Amino acid sequence: MYKSSQLSRSPASQRLYALMLKAYPAQFRREYGPHMAQLFRDCGRAAESHQSPFGLVRFWLIIMLDLVNTAPKEHLDNLRKESSVMNNLRRDALALFGCIAIIVVALLLLNYGRAHQVSSILLLGYALDAIAVTGAIGNFIVFLLVKTTKLNPLRAALWTFLIVHAVPVITLAVIGGSIDPQFRLGAVVMGYVVSFVFWYGLHWMWALTKGNRLAGEGGQ
Amino acid sequence: MDFLPLTPAMFHILLALADRERHGYHIMQEVEERTEGSVRLGPGTLYGSIKRMLSDGLVEESGERPDPEMDDERRRYYRLTDFGYRVATAEAERLARLVKSARSKKLLSRV
Secondary structure (H helix, E strand, C coil): CCCHHHCCCCHHHHHHHHHHHHHCCHHHHHHHHHHHHHHHHHHHHHHHHCCCHHHHHHHHHHHHHHHHHHHHHHHHHHHHHHHHHHHHHHHHHHHHHHHHHHHHHHHHHHHHHHHHCCHHHHHHHHHHHHHHHHHHHHHHHHHHHHHHCCCCHHHHHHHHHHHHHHHHHHHHHHHHHHHCCCCCHHHHHHHHHHHHHHHHHHHHHHHHHHHHHHHHHHHC | CCCCCCCHHHHHHHHHHCCCCEEHHHHHHHHHHHCCCCCCCCHHHHHHHHHHHHHHCCEEEECCCCCHHHCCCCCCEEEECHHHHHHHHHHHHHHHHHHHHHHHCCCCCCC
């Protein structure tokens, strides 16, 4: 005859539960495994205090049903998270491809505008060029700043884009004329102003939408 | 609100934390006592729900230990956030409206 009070506190039953915990995803197990094992011990102690073998059977039944019910749910949750990471990667790759496409179009427009002396096309080329270059560099810096610091994302975007736009404009103003005889400072400045308004406007709208969404969730 | 309806386990956990912070076993005991033994949360259900509620901002870990001398340091205490409190209230109101509808259809007697 076994002593019922030994069934859920014995090292064997704890080892068995530790083995059952392996049914959960590793990350979940690392975070909550020790607490679940503690709960198992606490509940086992309570079941034993009833001094009834049925109490203990019920306890194990609850533990088994709980495992069967929740372990697949946690795995599904993990899969969903991984798929959301893949979606983010896909979106980032698309954004990068978009930037490259804009740079190519900008260079084609600049060449065409210069060859045919069409100032409106040249201006569009300068704006697209600025949007693509500052977008690739600026968004990368903002992404790093937001991920690694606790800076306000909109403020980080404002200062990053100001610097990312100001540096090439100043550099081009100083050396542009000596590199390219056809260099037009006015058009370049206009292009960078359009680009700044475009990128900062996008971040501002994004922050506004996000703020509204959070306020909606919190206020409802 | 995107969170509603809450799962029964999540609502029971929010109810258990409505009056004070508790650790996992306390939550489980409170739910069992309040429902007179009809609801028993297993370890996976309890911590799976807590994981989701932490990531949704409904509950948070509490650094304080209500009774440090009587307690194991490894236990984690949880408490409701303001947002969690609002979600629990909204769910309670939603359920109250359902009960009212059931009463109007004479599915429930007026007690």
